[in-house]
Amino acid sequence: MSIARLQKLSVVGPQAEERPALEALQDLGCMHLLPLAPPPDQPEDVPDRGAKAALQALRFLSELPDPRRQLRRDPDFDILTFVPRVLDLRDRLRETGDRRDFLAHRISEVTPWGDLIFPPREELAGLHLWFYKLPLKERAALETLEIPWQIVHRDSRFHYVVLIAHDEPDPALLPVPRTHTGALPVSELQAQLEETEIELEELAAERHGLTRYLDLMRERMSLAETRAELDYARRQVLHDDGLFAVQGWVPEDRIGAVGEAAQRLGLAMLTEPPAGQDTPPTLLKQPEMRGAGRDLALFYQVPGYRDWDPTILVTVSFAVFFAMIVADAGYGMVIALITGALWGRLGATPHSRSWRRMIGIVAAATILFGVLIGSYFGYPLPASSPLMRLKIMDIDDFGTMMTLSIVIGVLHLVLANLLGARTRWGSTTAYASLGWCVVLIGGLGVWLADPGTALRVGSAGLAGAGLLAILAFSSDQPLDSPKGWFWRAAGGLQGLAGAMGAFGDVLSYMRLFALGLASASLALTFNDLAGQVRDAVPGLGLLLALMILVVGHTLNFGLALMSGVVHGLRLNYIEFFKWGLTGEGTAFRPFARKEVQE
Template structure:
């Protein structure tokens, strides 16, 4: 539940052992490889991570609506050659489709002039034909020409005219540009179009025939991905005569495994601690059952190597914020029901199982908060009932709900600064983070004192201590001469510019109350509207009331889901990360062999 500690590992071996060493290292799957060699100068020769061509070919075949019966075993199946054949088929299909579209467009353009057979040049005594599609209002311009012309066709909008002249007329001879009809008559264009469409049908039949290998292709995707990963890593290796060298970051607990592999390949290894000038990648150490939390944490920003792991806190706070925004136990029950309906489908991988558990956590938090605010599809429990006794919060009490939102905001930002101070402990920055904690708590206490008419002294003192710590410890400037004290003070005062940002960030948590109130209010409004319609229209009013309830709650549920996800993540990614994770890191990408898919 932390950022893994890494070491820089440099490996030097014999050139004839290069491929075997890289394959063994890929089998270990624990090194983030660093480039020691410059990339090829030609962009097309740069190997990319991931088997893009293989996935492109797979998508091309998956789009076939009715694939053929699948071949389950074929000892001679060559994944690399199969991908090349499918990509070649895809390119030929694209070329033929472009040709068909061009011919169809050309036929539509020249059809108004009729099916013309162009005579040889010597028949016209060196003259050529120039075609124009002229609006009717420009007929006078046509008649004013001093060269031979003729009208081939005419409709209610245009005149289709041809000019006869050895040279191409000037651009301004008529008010419209010349129409390019080409040299082929319509019947030849239509013949080419028919041949092209037949060729496309043949290519489509070839594409359908290739779908019988879809299952084998999916099983061998890991082979293609592993090959692409190996080629990408190979381009980062530096070759020097009879030797090769590679370098990368390896977790501390996997160093021994790499050393054993290097000894087996007769390679030399140098292990170094990260220097102040290094930027190691970030590897979050979490069990597979928490992969959903890791996905949430890394979706917006990767924490720096020297920072802390935010995954668990982000997951918990998102569940709380989502519940406060949805603010209805009935909607939470629908989410839980949806998770249970897809329970078996979300069982293929550890990642899916993790998201399944996270869905249960989110729905349970929503149900619990909905019970606390007493909202069940917008209906409040009857007075004196068991459920009414569980109602501890009243969404209509604006003052109390604003207080809850602000308390949540202050606690969230205090936690962010506390974790940032822990990560930076031993540096002046850590004291500055503690100063922000004191300023936030002091400001909150000061506001409470003002609201309740108490003495402002405790809050002001606490806030003042925090401000002094911020001013004096925000700067990391080293004191080498007397003027450095002045510059440290100036930089500390500049850091106080974040005070307004802190105030705004705390107020941002008011959206928890506002969106929760909006969700509950909409639910109540649809309920009241349905009841009024049912009472005003006898008989058929029941049907209209049901329609209003169903449509209204579906709309409100969709809005609540969107608001819960967007704003629940926003408060984590913007406000929380701003104070707790100001630096962005690089994600750890292990050089590893992909697992074979069954």
């Protein structure tokens, strides 16, 4: 549960060694590159990081529903030349399709005029033909024309009119704009359309034939990604007077490996610890079995380099919140059964196994909480059941469940402020975080204690002391001048303004009770409805009741899953991170080679 300590590492050498140096760094896969070269003048010249072209080519071929039989081995297959070929085919298909659509539209527009073949220009004595599609109701507009005209065709909607004039007629002469028919006759357009459709079929056949390489392409994608990463890195390198320099952040435990590579290539290397103004990327050091928790922790916000790793806390709190929202042991068992059915598929990679473990933790927490409140698909077990002895709460006991939700919320936010104070330790603002801990605990004591008791009085005093600490320490402005005192006081007042936010954040945890009650109530409603139908309809009622139970609980299960995921994560991302993390960081992205899968 830690954020890896990094060093800023610079490698310098002659330009002749640039490519070997970058390839060596890529093999090590431990450097987060920093740009040393000046940015391009044009934004479109900024290099893409990743095999964007290869992914586009793969998507273009995989969109076909019936790919050809896949080739497993082809010694001549080279993805670096195959990708441009596929993208060129994609562009030609797009251009040919556009040309086909244009020709089809042009033919539909020109056909009513007939197969027009224009005479040579000199035979018209300088006159031109002007074409108009005139609605039938506008027929009277032709009678006022002072230039020759002729209706050459008529359908249910339009008169197709040709005017003869030296210059284009005034646009106000007729109530419709002029129609552009083009210089080619319909027969020529139809011939071009036929040729275009044949070309389109040939290109489509070529595309279909290339789908036989999909599996090989997926296997070789890593090679394209490696090349793209190398091209991206070369754009970050600084060149000056025959030398090159590359810089990046490297974990402290990999500095030695980089040093050995630099020494082997005869390069100079310099390491520096992060300075106060530096913002190193964040690299969470977690075993692979916690990969799912790391994904959840980084999904919404990357903690800053100088913050703490929220992986384990997010995993535990998410499981607890999910269990309280679903609030049914039966639904927890369904999750466990689905996980068991997908056990082998979820164990294909270490990362998928971490997600299998996460789902197992969530299922176990849901079953445990469902047992504690005695809910099994909305039904309570008989009082004689051994499991009912484990029931210690009732979801319908509003007072107990509301208190439980508020207590969990206060403890969660207190933990967040303690971790925030630890991050800020050495600054006066750390005492403000501790002040918030005191305020939250004192406020909880005031709410729980009876009026007039020593507990309530003591809790109120505790909360007041916390507010004084917030007022005094919310700003780290030095007090060496009247101006400093002013800004310290202003910062304290601003900190106190967060009291309403803290109150609202605590109340946000009421959703644990509210959503859990909604899930349990909906399950109970479907159970009652099924029972009523069974009793009201003899014979067929049992089948109808089973259908209501299946459909109803499936719907409720889906809603409970969505609520558990969305709100279980929301309480971590919004309330917990707000008080616990001091800022947002940048994820560590290593410059690494992708392994080629054979």
